[in-house]
Amino acid sequence: MSFDPHSEDSPLSAAISQRDAHVLDVVRSALRKKDVLLAYQPIVQCGDTSRVAFYEGLIRVLDETGRIIPAKEFIDTIESREEGRLIDCLAVELGVASLVMEPRLRLSINMSPRSIGHPEWETALERGLLRDPTVGERLIIEITESSALLMPDLVSDFMTRMQRRGVSFALDDFGAGYTAFRHFKDFYFDLVKIDTTFARNIDVDTDNQVLMQALASIAQQFDMFTVAEGIERHQEAEYLNKIGIDCLQGYLFGVPSVSKPWEAQAGGAKRPLFG
Numbered sequence: 001m002s003f004d005p006h007s008e009d010s011p012l013s014a015a016i017s018q019r020d021a022h023v024l025d026v027v028r029s030a031l032r033k034k035d036v037l038l039a040y041q042p043i044v045q046c047g048d049t050s051r052v053a054f055y056e057g058l059i060r061v062l063d064e065t066g067r068i069i070p071a072k073e074f075i076d077t078i079e080s081r082e083e084g085r086l087i088d089c090l091a092v093e094l095g096v097a098s099l100v101m102e103p104r105l106r107l108s109i110n111m112s113p114r115s116i117g118h119p120e121w122e123t124a125l126e127r128g129l130l131r132d133p134t135v136g137e138r139l140i141i142e143i144t145e146s147s148a149l150l151m152p153d154l155v156s157d158f159m160t161r162m163q164r165r166g167v168s169f170a171l172d173d174f175g176a177g178y179t180a181f182r183h184f185k186d187f188y189f190d191l192v193k194i195d196t197t198f199a200r201n202i203d204v205d206t207d208n209q210v211l212m213q214a215l216a217s218i219a220q221q222f223d224m225f226t227v228a229e230g231i232e233r234h235q236e237a238e239y240l241n242k243i244g245i246d247c248l249q250g251y252l253f254g255v256p257s258v259s260k261p262w263e264a265q266a267g268g269a270k271r272p273l274f275g
Contacts, residue, residue, distance in 0.1 A: 023077040026069065030061035031083065036090045037062070038098070039070075039256035043108075043227055043249045046241045053247045054106035054140060057095045058256050059087055068258065071110075079112055088115040089124045096128030099135045102262055108140035108170055113151050116158045129165060136166035140191065144172045148187065156186045163188070171224070175215050185222075192219040193249070196230025203235040213243055220244075 030036055038057035045051045061069045078084040088111050095109040115121040129136050141162070148155045148171065159169050170191035175198055194215050202208045212228070219226045228240050231250030240248060254261065 023074045024081075024083065026063050027061055027074050027078055027083050027087070029064065030069075031086050031090075033062075034090075035062035036060070036087065036094070037068075037258050038091065038094045038109075039068075039258050040098075040107075040261055041249065041256040042254045042261060043247050044253045046228075046237070046245050046248050049237060049248065049253060052262075054108060055261070056108045056110075056142070056249065056256075057091065057098070059091045059110065060258065061087075070256075080114065084112055085115050085118045085121055088112060088118075089121050092121065092124045092128060095139065096124075096131060096135055098260065099128075099138050100132045102260075103132075103134065105262060106138045106140070108142050110142045110144075110172065113143060113147050113155050113158075116151075116154055129167075136162075139166075140168045140170050142170040142172040142193070145174055145176065152186060156188075159188060163190075170227070173229075174219070175211070189222075189224055191225040191227060193227040193229050194219075194245075196250075199228045199230050199236055199240065199250075201233075201236070203233075203239040209239075212240070212245075216243065216245060 037060050039060050040055045040057055042052045043054050043056060045053050059071050059075075061074065063069055075084075075087075078087065091109050091111070095107050099105055099107055111121075128139075143155060163169070168190040169188075170193055171187070171189040172193045173195045174192045176195040192215075194212065198208050198212045198215060200208065202212055216226050225247070226245050227247040227249055228245045229249050231237050231240070231248045231252045233252065237248055237252060
């Protein structure tokens with residue numbers, strides 16, 4: 001008798017279901033307790049990596065022991081559920097609060113297109129935009145390429161409405177999946193974040209060099225600001241600067257931190273606040 005690991009009765013499926021149930025329990029508990037926070041990672045200027053262009057606010061939850069759980073451990077499980085919408089609401093609220101407290105800050109926040117039209121999320125965003133007239137022009141909303149292409153008309157209409165109010169949009173994980181270039185004329189993303197896989201060892205990997213230059217060229221053709229993700233080595237940063245990438249993000253320049261890095265900088269660190 002053959003064994004189908006994807007059958008609902010298989011041990012693998014049972015283990016996956018059990019894992020997802022545990023993840024949901026952790027997220028639901030965190031939402032009830034408001035144990036949700038942002039971890040901030042700097043995106044630096046490619047030509048002068050001592051200067052921060054903006055920060056990305058990455059959503060985190062706390063489990064029952066107080067351990068910080070990164071989004072990659074729960075986002076796929078909740079993305080299509082109501083919990084995903086509530087997480088997006090809190091991300092906006094936390095991001096706006098930081099923007100209001102630090103008037104020099106420029107911050108990007110991730111969202112799912114499924115949150116577009118959700119009453120609580122739209123209210124949270126609207127409240128934030130009205131709270132401070134400069135918030136819109138300092139807010140960047142990141143949408144992954146794969147999710148944007150699932151509902152292009154909805155995303156395009158939302159972007160047009162928000163861009164009129166100063167909000168910028170970043171296409172995240174560009175090149176990671178199926179890329180439908182025909183949609184670029186409709187989306188009008190302000191920034192494009194090129195997926196980590198293309199920057200890895202780019203100083204010596206000729207395949208990645210060709211692919212990175214092609215993706216960067218496409219972005220530049222559509223007047224999109226370019227960010228290379230996942231930079232971990234100085235040699236990678238140097239090569240990307242040489243080919244004209246605008247900004248860099250990665251552990252080389254800072255790991256995501258739940259403390260606010262700009263407050264430490266203001267307290268005497270050498271790195272300038274924002275370039």
